[in-house]
Amino acid sequence: MSILVVGSVAFDSIETPTGRRNRCLGGAATYFALSASYFTDVRVIGVVGEDFTPEHEAVLTRRGVDTRGLEHTSGKSFHWTGSYVKSLNEAHTIDTELNVFETFAPKVPAVYQDSEFLFLANIDPVLQKSVREQMPKARMVCGDTMNYWITGHRDNLAKVLTGLDALLINDGEAKLLADNSNLVLAARKVLSMGPKALIVKHGEYGATAFFGEHAFSGTGRVSTPFRAPAWPLEEVVDPTGAGDSFAGGFFGYLASKPEVNLKNFKHAMFYGGVMGSFAVERFGTERMQSLTREEIDQRFALFRELSHLD
Amino acid sequence: MSILVVGSVAFDSIETPTGRRNRCLGGAATYFALSASYFTDVRVIGVVGEDFTPEHEAVLTRRGVDTRGLEHTSGKSFHWTGSYVKSLNEAHTIDTELNVFETFAPKVPAVYQDSEFLFLANIDPVLQKSVREQMPKARMVCGDTMNYWITGHRDNLAKVLTGLDALLINDGEAKLLADNSNLVLAARKVLSMGPKALIVKHGEYGATAFFGEHAFSGTGRVSTPFRAPAWPLEEVVDPTGAGDSFAGGFFGYLASKPEVNLKNFKHAMFYGGVMGSFAVERFGTERMQSLTREEIDQRFALFRELSHLD
Numbered sequence: 337m338s339i340l341v342v343g344s345v346a347f348d349s350i351e352t353p354t355g356r357r358n359r360c361l362g363g364a365a366t367y368f369a370l371s372a373s374y375f376t377d378v379r380v381i382g383v384v385g386e387d388f389t390p391e392h393e394a395v396l397t398r399r400g401v402d403t404r405g406l407e408h409t410s411g412k413s414f415h416w417t418g419s420y421v422k423s424l425n426e427a428h429t430i431d432t433e434l435n436v437f438e439t440f441a442p443k444v445p446a447v448y449q450d451s452e453f454l455f456l457a458n459i460d461p462v463l464q465k466s467v468r469e470q471m472p473k474a475r476m477v478c479g480d481t482m483n484y485w486i487t488g489h490r491d492n493l494a495k496v497l498t499g500l501d502a503l504l505i506n507d508g509e510a511k512l513l514a515d516n517s518n519l520v521l522a523a524r525k526v527l528s529m530g531p532k533a534l535i536v537k538h539g540e541y542g543a544t545a546f547f548g549e550h551a552f553s554g555t556g557r558v559s560t561p562f563r564a565p566a567w568p569l570e571e572v573v574d575p576t577g578a579g580d581s582f583a584g585g586f587f588g589y590l591a592s593k594p595e596v597n598l599k600n601f602k603h604a605m606f607y608g609g610v611m612g613s614f615a616v617e618r619f620g621t622e623r624m625q626s627l628t629r630e631e632i633d634q635r636f637a638l639f640r641e642l643s644h645l646d
Numbered sequence: 647m648s649i650l651v652v653g654s655v656a657f658d659s660i661e662t663p664t665g666r667r668n669r670c671l672g673g674a675a676t677y678f679a680l681s682a683s684y685f686t687d688v689r690v691i692g693v694v695g696e697d698f699t700p701e702h703e704a705v706l707t708r709r710g711v712d713t714r715g716l717e718h719t720s721g722k723s724f725h726w727t728g729s730y731v732k733s734l735n736e737a738h739t740i741d742t743e744l745n746v747f748e749t750f751a752p753k754v755p756a757v758y759q760d761s762e763f764l765f766l767a768n769i770d771p772v773l774q775k776s777v778r779e780q781m782p783k784a785r786m787v788c789g790d791t792m793n794y795w796i797t798g799h800r801d802n803l804a805k806v807l808t809g810l811d812a813l814l815i816n817d818g819e820a821k822l823l824a825d826n827s828n829l830v831l832a833a834r835k836v837l838s839m840g841p842k843a844l845i846v847k848h849g850e851y852g853a854t855a856f857f858g859e860h861a862f863s864g865t866g867r868v869s870t871p872f873r874a875p876a877w878p879l880e881e882v883v884d885p886t887g888a889g890d891s892f893a894g895g896f897f898g899y900l901a902s903k904p905e906v907n908l909k910n911f912k913h914a915m916f917y918g919g920v921m922g923s924f925a926v927e928r929f930g931t932e933r934m935q936s937l938t939r940e941e942i943d944q945r946f947a948l949f950r951e952l953s954h955l956d
Contacts, residue, residue, distance in 0.1 A: 418724045519850065520880045539830065541851035544878060560951045563875045568854060570830045602955050643953050645912050 337591045338377040341368050342450050342467045343457025343580075344437065345406060346414035348620065350567055351421055354573045359619035361392050363414065363458035364480065371584025371611040372455075373399040374632055375592040378446050381405035381467065383440045385413040392644035397624060405445050411436045423577045424572050425444075425539055444470040453591040454489075456500075457580065458482050461492040468499055476596055478502040479586055480579070486513050500528035500543075504583050506537045507515040519544070522562075533587070537579055537603070537612075542566040547639045552598055563606035565643045567613040567635065569643040581624060585611030610635045647901045648687040649760050650784075651678050652777045653767025653890075654747065655692040655716065656717035658930065661731055664883045668932035671702050674790065677887035680934035681921040682765075683709040683904040684942055689758050691715035692776065693750040694869065705935060715755050721746045734882050735849055738842070744881075754780040754804055756793040763901040766810075767890065768792050771802040778809050786906055788791025788812040788897055790906045795822050812855075816847045816894050829854070835869075844928035845896070845915070847889055852876040852919055855911070874915035877923040877945065884929045888922045891934060897920030920945045924936035 343365030346536050350360045379402040396403050417431040441464055454471050456464040456479035477499050485493050511517050514525035523546035532551045537543045542565040547558040576615045586608030593600045610632055617623045655735050664705040672814045679688045689712040701809040706713050752773055764781050766789035774812045782886030795803050821827050823917050824835035833856035842861045852875040857868040896918030903910045920942055927933045
């Protein structure tokens with residue numbers, strides 16, 4: 337099944353303990369699309385400026401990503417400058433230039449209307465809601481957000497949360513959204529805001545899924561959370577996009593299966609962890625461009641060996 | 647098989663967001679012994695003062711723990727005062743009164759000599775080494791340590807590490823011991839110091855075991871690490887003793903099996919997590935005193951459901 341993703345296609349200038357890169361291709365939608373492309377068809381909606389060249393677009397199209405929903409406009413693309421020199425676990429934003437994103441009004445092309453899976457990457461919840469409303473027939477909708485929208489745009493965000501099958505955020509975001517420092521209580525509060533499931537990403541410690549009453553409707557309440565590990569890595573070159581790559585692996589795998597059930601959801605969590613672990617091995621989207629499904633499945637097997645008793 | 651544990655039997659005065667307790671029974675050896683007692687026979691070596699009453703000793707003996715190695719001496723027992731009010735993830739030590747521990751010279755009673763499993767809880771590495779040397783026939787030796795010994799008594803600690811089958815420490819301790827902030831590289835460095843296996847405890851995120859070349863001798867190199875989850879808890883009443891209870895569950899389970907192999911080691915990691923998750927549900931050793939093996943196995947089943955795909 338096709339996934340439609342809306343989010344940022346951007347340039348990142350990144351400094352990490354390993355080195356630095358200027359204006360490499362990034363953005364949540366880019367990482368998500370590349371990651372999900374190993375599992376299913378992906379279509380992308382976003383906006384780019386004149387600095388976004390055919391070579392940049394080819395990074396996506398080479399992986400089979402449909403870029404017809406990418407709006408080219410005058411001006412510069414979104415540009416994020418950040419550093420992980422102090423801590424690989426947390427991005428320190430040095431500068432955010434919204435540029436063409438400031439006036440972005442996403443429009444879903446007619447050829448995208450039959451996408452059954454919709455991912456609302458981390459952008460203004462007003463835009464997330466607009467895209468959601470243009471896709472009334474979407475069968476499964478997942479989304480991401482960040483501290484900025486949680487603290488400053490809570491009412492708009494609330495309207496997005498009610499329509500989500502799963503929200504994917506990190507520990508700090510979940511605790512901030514729920515205003516509770518206990519993960520379980522925070523998860524319960526977030527689930528009460530609407531999403532049927534909540535996936536909390538713990539960085540190097542993996543991710544935990546919590547399920548609301550209406551997850552997997554018709555199959556009864558799932559009360560036990562599920563935790564997927566992350567792979568212990570010798571070197572994290574660049575953490576940028578790890579969460580988006582996780583989301584791409586998770587949702588891409590789910591969209592590739594005939595049914596969204598608990599078993600497939602659990603496997604999807606593992607594939608999310610696998611894709612996140614690859615993403616951080618190189619700068620930018622480098623690793624996400626060059627994988628093979630065989631490499632992915634080999635690491636999936638390692639994740640199983642890492643965490644399973646038998 | 648019998649486990650012999652040497653370590654502190656102490657009183658703890660604890661403040662957490664839930665409340666406070668003055669001088670409740672604690673100490674690494676106490677938590678370890680109570681936890682391991684659900685799996686196998688446990689013998690304890692330690693020193694206590696005149697404030698340690700028969701009622702305190704009964705907490706151990708009621709669980710079948712052999713306390714003949716507990717030295718009663720004049721003066722006061724070891725007393726630790728700490729707070730978790732700022733963070734449940736890290737103990738803030740307010741005061742440490744070593745008292746009778748200052749002149750402690752552990753002697754292994756003749757009746758303990760046939761213990762095949764030896765646990766060196768977190769005490770002065772000089773004492774750990776002395777006990778190790780008094781138990782030349784011990785089949786498996788595991789140990790713990792802490793920042794204080796890592797920074798100030800590194801040479802003495804090095805002599806203990808060379809004789810360990812497994813070292814159990816937390817993330818911060820592993821990174822400090824190896825002087826490396828990457829978990830995998832830190833683990834490799836620690837393994838090069840002697841222990842055949844290293845278990846790194848991640849608090850609410852579980853624990854990861856790394857294996858050296860000589861782990862499970864004769865069965866070939868185990869190159870994949872193993873990660874056991876922790877249970878996502880709604881309330882952490884008192885984190886004191888979680889690590890020692892983990893160690894007790896881990897080592898207790900292993901000692902109860904006919905063979906120390908990779909399969910049993912992995913199950914032992916899960917039982918460690920299970921016992922750690924119980925320990926923090928009540929103040930002090932309260933929860934560790936009142937469990938049943940049925941409750942333990944029920945939670946073990948939950949740990950499996952939390953982390954397994956099938």
